[in-house]
Amino acid sequence: MPQLAKRMGRAKPSAIMVVAEKAKQLKAEGRDIISFSIGVPNFLPGEHVYAAARKALENDSGQYGSNRGSNELLDAFLKHIEQVGLTGYTRANCATGIGAKHVLYNLCEALLDAGDGFAFATPYWTSYVDIGEILDADIQLLPCPAEQDYKLTPAQLDAALAKKPKVFLFNNPSNPTGMVYTKDEISALADVIVKHPDTWVITDDIYNRMVFDGIGYHNFVQARPELRDRVVFMDSLSKTYGMPGWRAGFMVGPEVVAKAVTIMNSNHITNIPEIVTAAAVAALSGPQDVPDAKRAEFQAKRDQVVAALNAIPGVVCPVPQGAFYAFPDISVAFGKSHDGKVIANDVDLCNALLEAKGVACVPGSAFGEPRGLRISYTCPTPQLAPGLQRIQEFFAELS
Ligand code: PLP
Numbered sequence: 001m002p003q004l005a006k007r008m009g010r011a012k013p014s015a016i017m018v019v020a021e022k023a024k025q026l027k028a029e030g031r032d033i034i035s036f037s038i039g040v041p042n043f044l045p046g047e048h049v050y051a052a053a054r055k056a057l058e059n060d061s062g063q064y065g066s067n068r069g070s071n072e073l074l075d076a077f078l079k080h081i082e083q084v085g086l087t088g089y090t091r092a093n094c095a096t097g098i099g100a101k102h103v104l105y106n107l108c109e110a111l112l113d114a115g116d117g118f119a120f121a122t123p124y125w126t127s128y129v130d131i132g133e134i135l136d137a138d139i140q141l142l143p144c145p146a147e148q149d150y151k152l153t154p155a156q157l158d159a160a161l162a163k164k165p166k167v168f169l170f171n172n173p174s175n176p177t178g179m180v181y182t183k184d185e186i187s188a189l190a191d192v193i194v195k196h197p198d199t200w201v202i203t204d205d206i207y208n209r210m211v212f213d214g215i216g217y218h219n220f221v222q223a224r225p226e227l228r229d230r231v232v233f234m235d236s237l238s239k240t241y242g243m244p245g246w247r248a249g250f251m252v253g254p255e256v257v258a259k260a261v262t263i264m265n266s267n268h269i270t271n272i273p274e275i276v277t278a279a280a281v282a283a284l285s286g287p288q289d290v291p292d293a294k295r296a297e298f299q300a301k302r303d304q305v306v307a308a309l310n311a312i313p314g315v316v317c318p319v320p321q322g323a324f325y326a327f328p329d330i331s332v333a334f335g336k337s338h339d340g341k342v343i344a345n346d347v348d349l350c351n352a353l354l355e356a357k358g359v360a361c362v363p364g365s366a367f368g369e370p371r372g373l374r375i376s377y378t379c380p381t382p383q384l385a386p387g388l389q390r391i392q393e394f395f396a397e398l399s
Contacts, residue, residue: 010133016126016362019350023360034387035379037360039175039325042378043242043294048286049279056278065271068262069096069250073277076284077235077250084208085222086233089252095261096272100206100236100249103261105131106268107232107251108167110260111200112137117165121152122368123327125175125204129368140165141368146329149318150177150369154188161196168199172219173207176367176374177327178302178320180211183218190223193230200257201227206236206249207323209291212299215321232257239323240291241283248272248280298324301377301384308388309375312395324378327364331371336398343398346370356397357390 019037027033068074074091081089097103108131112118118137120128121144132139142160144150152170161168170189173180181189193201201220208217221228232253238244251261265271272280302319305326309317314332333343338352346363350373353359364372377384 007134007136010136012130016366019354019360019362023354026354026358031358033354033358033360034383034390035360036375036377036387037362039239039323039376040244040378041239041242041294041324042380043290045241045243045279045283046287046290049241049243049282052282053275053279056275061274065274065277067266067271068258069094069272070277072281073284076281077252080284081233081235081252084217085219086252088228092255093258094250094252095258095265097249097251097261097265098269098272099238099244099247100204100234101127102247102269103234103236103249103251104202104204106261106264107202107234107257108132108135108137110257110264111167111202113166116167117163118167118169119160119163119165119199120169120171121150123150123174123176123364123372124368125171126366128169128171137167138165145369146316146318146327146372150174150179150327151181151185152189154192157189157192158195161192161199164196164198166198166200167202168193169202169204170220171204173205173211173217173320173322174325175207175323176325176362176364176372177318178323178325179318180215180320180322181218182215183223186218186220187223190220190227193220193227194224197230199230201231202234203231204234206234207239208235209240210295210298210324211322212295212302213321217322229254237280237283242290242294243279243283246276246279248276297381298378301381302326304384305375305377305388308392312392315395324376326375326377327367327369327372328375329371330364330373333395333398338394338398346373349373353391353394357394359387359390359394361391 023033023035074094114136118132119140121142211217236249309328315328317328343349350363362374
């Protein structure tokens with residue numbers, strides 16, 4: 001029998017989906033499950049988005065679309081990013097894709113050859129490693145434990161970039177930690193990047209509208225405008241507009257990179273669907289009341305989650321200031337037992353928590369930090385307090 005390509009030996013299914021599937025199965029068996037596992041925003045976009053999609057359906061052109069994205073969509077995106085201080089770009093600097101995940105894959109495929117250095121911080125979003133492994137890149141992990149609030153320091157970045165990785169991938173606000181870099185922190189990292197001209201920088205900032213406590217979202221190009229020749233910014237409709245299944249993602253950066261992603265599109269997908277394009281234009285240019293209201297709701301939920309986790313003796317949860325995740329260090333549980341079952345690591349803990357209490361979380365090892373676990377707190381509000389209480393009970397029952 002012929003063999004699959006060698007790269008399939010390195011490709012694996014998402015660890016997050018494995019937990020989600022198990023929770024779904026238990027639910028189907030009649031168990032009362034509270035899911036803190038998948039990073040879905042759990043709200044729907046405004047009516048204007050559906051109206052635009054319906055209109056596009058009625059006016060179907062019967063044609064293929066643009067590989068880069070329609071002019072209307074690129075213009076809406078360019079206007080949208082002006083609100084986060086990214087100005088002076090044109091359509092030639094932009095490209096679109098089937099979600100930010102697809103844009104990221106295209107970018108990595110366009111920038112990385114096999115064996116090229118690919119540096120990013122841990123904890124990381126799971127797909128960073130998966131994409132790097134499929135492309136056979138030389139993954140260089142930069143450990144950022146809870147003790148440093150899961151944030152990369154300028155000294156760490158300087159040492160990493162001295163090794164001349166081809167791509168440094170940055171994520172702000174972070175999935176899985178919810179951490180957000182302050183304006184000063186971004187400036188200090190940007191100063192380091194300026195010193196290392198051999199590295200492309202991708203900033204995966206798809207949660208940029210989900211920032212709490214009034215600290216604002218900041219990026220490298222605002223801090224050091226000369227970096228626009230090397231920095232690629234990524235955005236998405238999924239989390240901000242409650243549209244993960246619609247699949248629209250974006251990039252803005254150097255023209256040569258946007259052109260490369262457009263060429264990848266011409267070979268992989270041709271174009272993002274017309275109906276999605278119309279819905280995306282409506283989301284980006286329409287009323288922003290839904291994302292604004294959700295930001296306030298998530299900030300209140302964040303307060304509840306962090307308070308409950310830090311009330312557990314030995315558990316440490318740095319305060320996330322964005323996205324909708326918390327990432328407590330739960331290593332205090334390792335070596336203890338629950339109901340006679342030994343908790344040797346994060347996977348044991350998540351399994352025992354799901355089986356004993358019906359609460360689904362994702363083990364930190366899926367994100368390269370086995371001392372943690374990820375809690376995605378977008379569940380319906382009435383489920384949040386009971387879910388947190390069950391986690392507290394679980395820790396109290398450890399012996
Ligand atoms: N980047 C980060 C940090 C994410 O958390 C996600 C989705 O969870 C993505 C990219 C992909 O987003 P999209 O739904 O646009 O593909």
